[in-house]
Structure formats: structure tokens, C-alpha cells
Amino acid sequence: MRKAMVLLASLMAGMAFAAPTEGEHAAPQSHLEKEEQDVAGYILHHVSDSNEYEFEIPLSDNHISIHLPQFGIPLRAGVSCEPRPTPDGHGKAVPGWSEGCLDLSITKHTVMMWLAAVLLIGSLLLFSNRDKSKLVPRGASANLFEMLVLFVRDELAIKNIGKEEGPRYTPYLLTAFFFILFMNLLGLFPWMATATGNIGVTVALAVCTFVLTQIAGIRAAGLGGYLAHLTGGVAPWLWPIMIPVEVLGLFTKPFALTIRLFANMLAGHIVIFFLLGLIFMLGHPAVALVSVPFAMGIYLLELFVAFVQAYVFTMLSALFIGMGVAMAHHHDDHGAEGKELGHSHDHGRAHM
Amino acid sequence: MAEKEPGKETKDGELSETARQMRAAEPYIAAVWKLVGGAVVGVLGGYFLDKGLGTGPWGMLGLSLVGISAGFYGFLHEMARLGKRKQ
Numbered sequence: 415m416r417k418a419m420v421l422l423a424s425l426m427a428g429m430a431f432a433a434p435t436e437g438e439h440a441a442p443q444s445h446l447e448k449e450e451q452d453v454a455g456y457i458l459h460h461v462s463d464s465n466e467y468e469f470e471i472p473l474s475d476n477h478i479s480i481h482l483p484q485f486g487i488p489l490r491a492g493v494s495c496e497p498r499p500t501p502d503g504h505g506k507a508v509p510g511w512s513e514g515c516l517d518l519s520i521t522k523h524t525v526m527m528w529l530a531a532v533l534l535i536g537s538l539l540l541f542s543n544r545d546k547s548k549l550v551p552r553g554a555s556a557n558l559f560e561m562l563v564l565f566v567r568d569e570l571a572i573k574n575i576g577k578e579e580g581p582r583y584t585p586y587l588l589t590a591f592f593f594i595l596f597m598n599l600l601g602l603f604p605w606m607a608t609a610t611g612n613i614g615v616t617v618a619l620a621v622c623t624f625v626l627t628q629i630a631g632i633r634a635a636g637l638g639g640y641l642a643h644l645t646g647g648v649a650p651w652l653w654p655i656m657i658p659v660e661v662l663g664l665f666t667k668p669f670a671l672t673i674r675l676f677a678n679m680l681a682g683h684i685v686i687f688f689l690l691g692l693i694f695m696l697g698h699p700a701v702a703l704v705s706v707p708f709a710m711g712i713y714l715l716e717l718f719v720a721f722v723q724a725y726v727f728t729m730l731s732a733l734f735i736g737m738g739v740a741m742a743h744h745h746d747d748h749g750a751e752g753k754e755l756g757h758s759h760d761h762g763r764a765h766m
Numbered sequence: 767m768a769e770k771e772p773g774k775e776t777k778d779g780e781l782s783e784t785a786r787q788m789r790a791a792e793p794y795i796a797a798v799w800k801l802v803g804g805a806v807v808g809v810l811g812g813y814f815l816d817k818g819l820g821t822g823p824w825g826m827l828g829l830s831l832v833g834i835s836a837g838f839y840g841f842l843h844e845m846a847r848l849g850k851r852k853q
């Protein structure tokens with residue numbers, strides 16, 4: 415491994431030395447050369463979402479661009495949502511909310527999510543349907559998938575939600591785990607992107623967990639109990655203050671889920687790009703001898719992080735759903751007080 | 767039910783330590799959230815009331831006091847409930 419890293423670093427350094435110096439260029443600067451001078455712009459360009467899918471051709475200045483379809487749905491009658499040129503002149507954009515358009519353009523991250531969904535459905539269908547006559551899975555991939563599925567069910571769902579209610583929420587947790595895992599891993603392949611590094615994607619995932627958490631709470635405590643819980647169990651004259659407080663409290667958990675996954679996935683990629691960008695920022699090819707092995711190390715760490723982030727999101731989702739399920743018990747206390755206060759409480763069903 | 771502690775409510779011992787701790791900590795988190803949230807909601811509510819009605823700074827001052835009082839009430843209420851439950 416050490417030899418391979420030294421060889422790779424030497425190769426990168428050699429390539430950098432072999433690259434033509436600035437003086438040799440009489441012709442106008444190419445697209446890539448301009449980006450090299452603007453490392454921050456280059457990093458942001460690579461981690462942000464875009465309507466253009468770029469395939470950079472290694473060891474050349476060329477790249478293939480695929481323009482993804484851009485379209486918007488008018489929210490008001492008589493509004494045109496045709497893409498218009500952006501003020502900076504780079505590409506086109508669909509008018510936003512303020513102009514009455516819902517931008518549903520296909521982006522690079524949308525393509526990655528589709529790819530992750532195809533991989534998720536394909537791989538799990540393949541391994542779940544294969545050779546049903548045998549109980550024991552055959553092959554490394556089937557074993558790996560079974561191990562992961564059992565881990566999510568036994569260690570995440572059952573241990574955080576409970577033996578009775580855990581299996582009910584296992585399908586969602588498995589879907590979230592593998593979907594995030596595939597999106598994280600896809601970002602580590604050349605020409606791919608990390609969809610979880612987009613806050614829109616993590617918000618959508620957290621909203622799914624939020625909805626399920628509320629459903630778990632309603633199932634456990636009953637609708638009356640759930641609504642009574644939102645009053646905080648205080649006297650009715652304090653409800654105008656306490657209900658907004660409790661409602662705000664509901665959103666802290668999905669907010670934490672959103673930011674944690676987004677920031678972790680984005681930060682890892684920025685660190686890798688920044689380490690490689692140091693070569694251009696410091697302006698000496700020898701920097702590659704240090705920055706390339708470091709970037710390689712961070713890349714390997716990212717491989718681990720891809721699994722850890724999928725695990726943490728699923729674990730926290732299970733934990734929050736479990737807390738929703740346990741609301742019935744917590745609610746029993748409100749119920750006791752509710753009698754004193756005179757408002758009705760449905761105690762729901764106790765689960766554990 | 768009220769005499770049980772939230773962390774020990776499960777008859778099954780298979781819950782993870784994190785889940786047990788979180789469930790045990792949940793009432794305390796809720797109490798603190800009420801204390802802080804009451805003040806935040808009061809201040810924000812007052813700010814937007816002043817902005818909309820042009821009553822500044824009285825709306826913000828008044829609703830801040832109400833919010834802080836409600837936060838304290840909610841906090842003490844939650845603590846009293848926990849105390850009863852432990853007995």
C-alpha cells in the first residue's frame with residue numbers, strides 16, 4: 415500500500431512537472447487552466463449541483479458536457495416558465511418561486527439519486543430473490559447485503575424502537591440506509607457526484623423521517639394524545655405560547671439530521687479537492703508529493719465516512735421514531751394532569 | 767404508569783443504551799427546550815407584532831416577558847411532573 419501511494423504521488427508530481435509552464439502559452443487560456451487558477455471556484459464547481467453534466471477527459475484539456483433538461487411548472491395561470499439566460503451569461507435558469515414557477519429541472523444530483531435508486535432496487539431485488547430454496551446466502555455480495563440488512567433490523571430498528579414496533583419501521587430504515595449509502599459511495603467514483611452533499615436532498619430525507627416520527631407518535635399516543643402533547647401539559651391560557659414552542663421543538667430533530675449529513679458529506683469532498691488544489695495554490699509541482707498522499711488518505715477515509723453517515727442517519731431516524739413510540743408513556747403523565755386541567759386525553763396504546 | 771421512569775418503561779431489555787439514555791433524557795430536554803423556546807417565541811412574536819402594527823418596542827417587551835414567564839412556568843411544571851414521577 416505504501417509503495418502504491420509513493421508511486422501514485424510520484425506519478426502525479428511527474429505529470430505536474432511535465433505540464434507546460436505559463437510562458438509556453440501564447441494561445442488563450444483553456445477552460446481547465448482558468449479553473450486551476452481559481453481553486454475555490456473549481457472546488458465549488460465540483461461540489462455544487464448543476465444543470466450540466468461534465469465528463470473531464472483525463473490528461474487533456476477537453477471535457478464532454480451534457481446539458482440536462484430544464485423545465486418549470488407554472489404555479490399561476492399565464493406565467494411562462496421557459497428557461498432564460500442567467501444575468502452572468504453562463505447558461506440558463508428556470509424562473510423561481512417569486513415569478514410563479516416550480517423549477518423541476520433535472521440536475522447532476524437528480525441523476526445521481528436516480529442512479530442510487532436503480533442500484534438500491536436492482537441490488538436488493540437481485541439478492542433477495544436469488545436462490546430462494548436455500549436459507550443461507552451464497553456469494554460475497556449476498557452475504558454482505560444480508561449482514562447489512564440484519565444489522566439495520568437488529569441493531570438499529572429493534573434496539574432503538576423496540577422489539578414490538580421495530581420491525582414495522584425496518585423497511586423505511588433499510589431504504590434510507592441503502593439509499594444514502596449508495597449516494598455517498600457514488601460520489602467517490604470519477605465523473606460522479608455526491609447527492610447527499612446537496613442540502614435539498616438531505617432536507618427531503620429528513621422530512622421523510624420527520625413524517626414517520628409524527629406517524630409513530632400518533633399511532634402510539636392516539637391523535638388526541640399527540641395533540642395534547644403539543645400543548646406541553648400546561649394550563650390552557652399558556653397554550654398560545656407553548657404550542658409554538660412545542661411545534662418548534664418538533665423541527666429540531668430533522669434539522670439536526672439535515673445539517674449533519676449535508677455538512678459531513680460536503681466537507682469531505684472539499685478537503686480532498688482543497689488538498690489537490692494546494693498544488694496550484696502554492697504553485698510548485700513538488701507539493702503534489704505531500705498533497706496527493708494526503709488526499710488519498712482522506713479519500714479512503716471518505717469510503718469509511720460513506721458507511722458511517724448512512725449508519726448515523728439511520729440510527730438517529732430509528733432513535734427519533736423510538737422516542738415518538740415512547741411518547742405514549744410520557745403522555746400518560748400529561749394525561750394524569752389533563753384530568754386536573756379539564757381537557758381530554760387519549761392515552762393510546764402502550765407498546766413497551 | 768406515572769411511577770415508572772421513562773428509561774425503564776420497557777419490559778424488553780433489548781433497547782440499546784443510547785435509546786434508553788435518550789428516552790430517559792427526553793423529559794429533561796423538553797424542560798430545557800420549554801425554558802429557551804418560551805423566551806425565543808415571545809421575543810420573535812413581539813418583534814413581528816411590532817413590525818406589523820408599528821407598536822415598537824412595547825409589543826416586543828410585553829411578549830418577551832410573557833414568553834419568558836411561560837418558559838419558566840413550563841420548565842417548573844415539567845420538573846414538578848418529573849419529581850412526582852420519581853416518587
